[in-house]
Every structure is written in C-alpha cells, then in structure tokens.
Amino acid sequence: MLHVGLGETQLNNLLASVNLHYLSVSGLKTREEEVGAALESYAEESMTKYLNMESNLQENTHGCASLIGQKTGKVLNVKIKSKNCRTCDVAKRKGIVPKDHKCSKNHTGSSKGMEPALVVDMIRDVIDKGVNIKEIAGDDDTTGFQRAQNVLKIKLKKRSDKNHIKKNISKQLYAIKKNYKELSQRVINYIMQNFSYMVAQNKKNTEGVTTGLKAMVGHIFGDHSFCNTKWCVFLENPLAKFSKLPYGKPLQNPELKKELDRIFIKKLSIQAEKLANLASTQTNENLNQILATKAPKYKHYSASNSLSYRFSATVAQKNEGHRYVHEKTRKYKRRRIELKSEKSNSNGIAEVLEGTTYESNIDIEDDITDQLEEIPTWKQITAEENFPIIVFDLETTGLSRQSDIVQIAAVTENETFSAYVMPSKKITPQASDITKLAFFDGQMYYDEVPVESSPPFEVFTNLIAFLSKFPFKPTLVGHNIKTFDCHILYNQLNKLKMWDEFCLYFNGFIDTRMLFRSEYPGRQSYKQCDLVSDFLGESYDAHNALYDCKSLFKLVQLHGNLASHFCKHTFDGMYPKYCQNDLSFKALVENKVMSKQLAKKAASTGLCKKHFILSIQRNGIDGLRALLSQKNSSGVVRVTASKSIIQKVYDFCYVK
Structure with a gap:
C-alpha cells in the first residue's frame, strides 16, 4: 500500500x-x-x-602531470598516479591471488598528495637522465615545488602561472561583488584587463609592477598620480571619460577602494618580483584538452593501464602531431612484413634443406633418393652461462696434416689430461728436434727419457671419457688450431672411426691466435711463447703439449677476454671435416664462378657442390638463394647474398 x-x-x-x-x-x-x-x-x-x-x-582516484620544455614547447616527461587496479580489486573480492599483470596502482596516499608526488617524480626522472632543471613554472595550488627541493636536495627557481594568478584574483573580486553594486561584471572585466596589461608591460621589472599595482587601483578611482602617459589619457586630457566604467566616470565608493587596495596593493605588492616573472602553462592545458578527448573524465580508465596508453597517445600527438599515427603504423606494418618474410624464408630454407617430405604419391615414385638426402644445417654456436673451457695441444710426427699424434694434453681449471700416443709413422728429425720426442722399438722417449705411451684407440677412448664428465659441452681452445691441430685431430679420429662419437662431447673450437689478433691488433708476433712472455712475463718449456696447455690456459683466463668474444671466434666442431668439401668447388673456382675464399666459406659450413645442385633441383634459383643467403642469429650470411654470384652459381650448376 x-x-x-x-x-x-x-x-x-x-x-x-x-x-x-x-x-x-x-x-x-x-x-x-x-x-x-x-x-x-x-x-x-x-x-x-x-x-x-x-x-x-x-576523492580523485588518479592524477596526471606533464613537464613541458620552455624552448621547444614539447612534452619532456609525464607521470600518472592511480589509487586503483581493477585486476587487484577483482582478485581481492574473489579472495584469490591476482594473476601476473602490470599493476596500475602506484599511489596509496591522499588524492591531494598526488600532485606534489607527481612533480617530484617527474623532476627526479629528468635529473636521472642527466638533464639539469633551473626553474619550473606552475600554479600556486600545490607544495610540489618545495617538496622537490627538499626531497631531491636541489635548488630550483619557481615561476607562477599567469593564468592561475589572474584566476585567483578574479575569484576574490567575485567574492566581494555582492557587497558593492558598482562592482559589476563589466567593471570586474575592466579591472582584470588592466591587470593583464600591467603585467605584460612590466616583464622582469619589479619596480614597474609595484608602481603599476598602485596606478591600477588609483586610476579607476580618478587618482592618476601613479599613471603613465603611455597608457593613461587622463594625464593629457583630464576631461576624458572612461569607456568601461559606469557613466564614463571613476568609481567613488571608498570602502570598495579599501578592498581593492587590500587585494592588489597589500597582498600583491609583496609578490611584485613573482608577478614580474610570470610564466604560462597554457601548453600544459592544451595537453590536458587533448587527453580529455582520448580519456574523458566521465569514463573510468585509471583502474587499468588504458589511461597510461591514452596519455602516451596524447604525448605523441602533442610532440609529433597526427602524423605519428601513420609513422608508427608504417613502422609496425614494415616490421610485420619483415617477420612474415623471415617466416617465409625460414620455411623455404627448411624445405630446401630437408627435401620433399610430404607430397601426393611421393612414396610410390621410382627414385626419390635425391629427395631424401638432407643438406647439412648451419650449426649455430651458443654459449652456456658457465660453459667449460678446455685448452688442448698436440705434438705430431711432422708438420703435415697427415702426421700422427704423438702427444695430446687437455687442461681445465681443475682437471688435466695428458697422454703419449704410439705413432704408426716415423717421427721426422725436424719434429723430434722441436718436441724432444722420439720413438724406437715400441718405446717413446721424451728428452731421451723413456715415457709410457699407449695405442691411439686407447688414448682417444680415454679422451672422450674425459670430455664426457662435464655437465655442459666444453669448448676446445688451442693456439693456431684452425689451420693445423684440429685437422690432424680429425684425420686421426676419422681413421679410427671415432670422429662422430668425439663430436658428441664438445661444443666447438676456438683458435686463440685469431682471438688475440682480434683483441690486440698490430702486434709483431702472435706466437704463443711471445704472448706468454709479453703478457705474463713468464717462459716455459714450449712444444711440450702439457706445458703448452697450462701456459695457454693461464694466458686466456687473464688476457683473452673470452666471454666477450665467445660466439665471434668459436667455429663448428665439424669444421675440419667440412674442409674436405673444398675440392668439390674446384671447377667453380677455376671457372671464376666463385672465389677461393667464398668456396672455403661454403665448405666450412658443411656445403659442397652437390648441395648447390640439390637446392636448385628442389626450388630452382630461389632454393639456391635461400641456401647461400641463409643468416644466423647474429645476421651473418652463410655464404653470400650477392645476386650476381648466386646467378653465376645457378647458371653453372643448373642441369636441364
């Protein structure tokens, strides 16, 4: 009811x-x-x-602040404070732990405390970027200026905003308007107009402002003793009339004059220096207007990162204009196209390397041998965080790459491996003079002293067991190994059918001769004994594999800067095997289709002439281009990206 x-x-x-x-x-x-x-x-x-x-x-739940340069008029820094986060609030309401997210809540104080905190944060951010701030302009409604000086321990000059000063004076005039009928809307506008003119005419003139304030009040009451002939017509024509005062006559109410004296003379005269150095925050207000179009106050965006994104769009528009949308869109479109192209190239390269893996009725064709053969992938050398380094050295029966190994040593920080190997070939007199090793009647001698030696298979089995102990694949480091040691090691292990197993237990090689050439260019000598002498101030028994390893390990640890150059100077463990592919490019080099250096580069990545032909059979010149111009994670091209060279190789290898 x-x-x-x-x-x-x-x-x-x-x-x-x-x-x-x-x-x-x-x-x-x-x-x-x-x-x-x-x-x-x-x-x-x-x-x-x-x-x-x-x-x-x-109470405001968020606040935004901006720092704009005086000379450029561009936004230099912005900050946002928010008291809410929708994700956290929802999780709290449901009694669960919030998911990982970018929390928008970054203020727990009062709403009134936001503005000072924002000012301090902006100034701190700019100073941290190495830019010194001499003065800031802003309204007089916050303690941000004083807080910034106290918190950041800096000296700043504060300049008040002329629009806020005028607004505050206008409020005082409207507050006393009800008590004085003479103080109409038109009169208030006239007083504020005179104040604006006075401030504009007395920039950086404190005395002029003090006199101007007195002249302002006296002028409208008919007292022109402080007026100036530049703007007061009554000094030349006392009978002139006011255009904006009632009946063209000066104001007469003495009580009103006392009120205006209180506002303009007593209060503002003591701030004459401030009034003579007013600034404008109009650019900040303009920024706020742009923000209002992107984040209207009647919509609640501050409980998420949406407000930050909209403020960023506002800054971009203010600083760069509307063209920023097209520029950023163009940039991301270009990047999207690049990613699409990279994905397409990656798929294309994979198809060329793998051959045909899926095709209608492929399994019933007569000969698919060529389609089954895979082209070697380009191994990417990566460094583990604590990758172990093993320095190794060989002593051989001679200076040829076909020589036998007679001593092998490997050294880490805490582990040592050393063994003498029974050779199947005679040690040359030249090698014996250098290494002090000799082998007669099944007995090895070092400096004419008998030493224990073992058959090659036994030694290399023990070496593989030594490498397998490490939790991460070690990198084998040696001096001048790229041109000598690793090739002899490959030939010896390949002869024993142990190379493939050996490769399972190490990451790659590093040649310290190349490393020190890169790190210390311009030296007269890069021999190991000279490097040890110059950098460590030591001498040692050179051409003994164990002593060579120990001195090189110390040299690399102290002066090699290995961590910075790891990926740059590490080469594939299969490099010595791949170098055998050089001969397959002989015809291409002789016919000047490609240079000798390019042939070596192709061979070192595992390619031979047959792989060029396979890539052409699988996808024509596009397949060859994908193979030769393949890039690693560092952007290095596998062989070449030259269109003319690729075309020459295609013309030479293509079989109709």
Whole structure:
C-alpha cells in the first residue's frame, strides 16, 4: 500500500471489486506503523551507505602531470598516479591471488598528495637522465615545488602561472561583488584587463609592477598620480571619460577602494618580483584538452593501464602531431612484413634443406633418393652461462696434416689430461728436434727419457671419457688450431672411426691466435711463447703439449677476454671435416664462378657442390638463394647474398 501510494479508501474499493472483505481503518493504521518503522530504518541505512560512497567518489582516484620544455614547447616527461587496479580489486573480492599483470596502482596516499608526488617524480626522472632543471613554472595550488627541493636536495627557481594568478584574483573580486553594486561584471572585466596589461608591460621589472599595482587601483578611482602617459589619457586630457566604467566616470565608493587596495596593493605588492616573472602553462592545458578527448573524465580508465596508453597517445600527438599515427603504423606494418618474410624464408630454407617430405604419391615414385638426402644445417654456436673451457695441444710426427699424434694434453681449471700416443709413422728429425720426442722399438722417449705411451684407440677412448664428465659441452681452445691441430685431430679420429662419437662431447673450437689478433691488433708476433712472455712475463718449456696447455690456459683466463668474444671466434666442431668439401668447388673456382675464399666459406659450413645442385633441383634459383643467403642469429650470411654470384652459381650448376 505504501509502495504503490494507495490509501485506506482506495485499498478497500479494490478489495470490494474482487469480492473480498474490507479492512478496518484502525487495523490498517497499526500495520502501517509496523511497516513504516521498518521502511524508515531501511531508508536510513541506504542513505548512510550512499553518503559514504559519495564521499569516497569525490576523492580523485588518479592524477596526471606533464613537464613541458620552455624552448621547444614539447612534452619532456609525464607521470600518472592511480589509487586503483581493477585486476587487484577483482582478485581481492574473489579472495584469490591476482594473476601476473602490470599493476596500475602506484599511489596509496591522499588524492591531494598526488600532485606534489607527481612533480617530484617527474623532476627526479629528468635529473636521472642527466638533464639539469633551473626553474619550473606552475600554479600556486600545490607544495610540489618545495617538496622537490627538499626531497631531491636541489635548488630550483619557481615561476607562477599567469593564468592561475589572474584566476585567483578574479575569484576574490567575485567574492566581494555582492557587497558593492558598482562592482559589476563589466567593471570586474575592466579591472582584470588592466591587470593583464600591467603585467605584460612590466616583464622582469619589479619596480614597474609595484608602481603599476598602485596606478591600477588609483586610476579607476580618478587618482592618476601613479599613471603613465603611455597608457593613461587622463594625464593629457583630464576631461576624458572612461569607456568601461559606469557613466564614463571613476568609481567613488571608498570602502570598495579599501578592498581593492587590500587585494592588489597589500597582498600583491609583496609578490611584485613573482608577478614580474610570470610564466604560462597554457601548453600544459592544451595537453590536458587533448587527453580529455582520448580519456574523458566521465569514463573510468585509471583502474587499468588504458589511461597510461591514452596519455602516451596524447604525448605523441602533442610532440609529433597526427602524423605519428601513420609513422608508427608504417613502422609496425614494415616490421610485420619483415617477420612474415623471415617466416617465409625460414620455411623455404627448411624445405630446401630437408627435401620433399610430404607430397601426393611421393612414396610410390621410382627414385626419390635425391629427395631424401638432407643438406647439412648451419650449426649455430651458443654459449652456456658457465660453459667449460678446455685448452688442448698436440705434438705430431711432422708438420703435415697427415702426421700422427704423438702427444695430446687437455687442461681445465681443475682437471688435466695428458697422454703419449704410439705413432704408426716415423717421427721426422725436424719434429723430434722441436718436441724432444722420439720413438724406437715400441718405446717413446721424451728428452731421451723413456715415457709410457699407449695405442691411439686407447688414448682417444680415454679422451672422450674425459670430455664426457662435464655437465655442459666444453669448448676446445688451442693456439693456431684452425689451420693445423684440429685437422690432424680429425684425420686421426676419422681413421679410427671415432670422429662422430668425439663430436658428441664438445661444443666447438676456438683458435686463440685469431682471438688475440682480434683483441690486440698490430702486434709483431702472435706466437704463443711471445704472448706468454709479453703478457705474463713468464717462459716455459714450449712444444711440450702439457706445458703448452697450462701456459695457454693461464694466458686466456687473464688476457683473452673470452666471454666477450665467445660466439665471434668459436667455429663448428665439424669444421675440419667440412674442409674436405673444398675440392668439390674446384671447377667453380677455376671457372671464376666463385672465389677461393667464398668456396672455403661454403665448405666450412658443411656445403659442397652437390648441395648447390640439390637446392636448385628442389626450388630452382630461389632454393639456391635461400641456401647461400641463409643468416644466423647474429645476421651473418652463410655464404653470400650477392645476386650476381648466386646467378653465376645457378647458371653453372643448373642441369636441364
């Protein structure tokens, strides 16, 4: 009854129309009082709830601030403070741990404390970037300037904003307007106009401002003793009339003059220096207007990172104009096209390397041998965080790459491996003079002293066991190994059918001769003994594999800067095997299709002439181009990206 607005008469009429007994007035009144008390209690609870909500909503939940350069007029820094994060609030309401996210809540203080905190954060950020700030301009409604000086321990000059100064004066005039009928809207506008002119005419002139404030008030009351002939016509024509005062006459009310003296002379005269050095924050207001179009205040964006994104768009528009949209879009479109191209190239290279892996009826064709053969992939050398380094050295029966190994040593920081190997070839006199090693009647001698030696298979089995102990694949480091040691090691292990197993236990090679050439260019000598002498001030028994390893390990650890050059100077463990592919490019080099250096580069990545032909058979010149111009993670091309060279190779290798 109370909810729908019915009284006793209407209710009983309704009951009578449906043939129900009517209710007595006293009974209705009793029930009304019972229900009414409950309604009053519920309404009071509701009003209290929404009163608290209204109070909370009146506090700003976010704040934005900007720092704009005086010379450029461009945004230099912006900051946002927010008291809410929607993701955290939802998780709290559900009683769960919030998911990983970029939390937008970065302020727990009061709403009034946001602006000073924003000012401090912006100035700190700019100083951290190496830019010194001499002065800042802003309104006088916050303690941000003082806080910045106290917190950051810096000296700043504060310049007030002329628009905020005028706004504050205007508020004071409107506050006393109700007490003085002469102070109409038109008169207030005239006073503010005179104030603006006075400030503009007395920039950096403190005395001029002090005099101007007195002249301003006196002028409108007919006292022209402080006026200037540049702007006051009454000094030359006392009978002139005011164009914007009532009846063209000066104001007469002495009480009003006292009020204006209080506002302009007593209060503002002591701030004459500030008024003489006013600045403008109009560019900041313009930025705020742009932000209002992207993040209207009636929409709640501050509980997520959406406000930050919209503020960033505002800054981009302010600094770069609307063209930033096209520039960024063009940039990301270009990057998207590049990624698509890279993906396409990656798939194309994979198909060329693998051959045909899936095609209708391919399994019933007569000869698919060529399609099954895979072209070697280009191994990418990667460094583990604590990759072990093993320095190794060989002593051989001669200076040829076909020589036998007679001594091998490997050294790490805490481990040592050393063994003498029974050769199948005679040690040349020249090699014996250098290494002091000799082998007669199954006995090895070092400096004419018998030493224990073992058959090659046994020695290299023990070497593989030594390498397998490391949790990460070690890198084998040696001096001048790229041209000598690794090739002899390959030939010896390949002869024993142990090379493939050996390769399972190391990451690659590093030649310290190349490393020191790169790190210390311009030296007269890069021999190991000279490097050890110059850098360590030591001498050692050279051409003994174990002593060579120990001195080289110390040299590399102290002066090799190996961590910085690891990927640059590490080469594939299969390099000595791949170098055998050089001969397959002989015809291409002789016919000047490609240079000798390019042939060596191709061979060192595992390619031979047959792989060129396979790539052409699989995808024509595009397949060859994909193979030769393949890039590693550092952007280095596998062989060449030259269109002319690729075309020459294609013309030479293509079989119709």
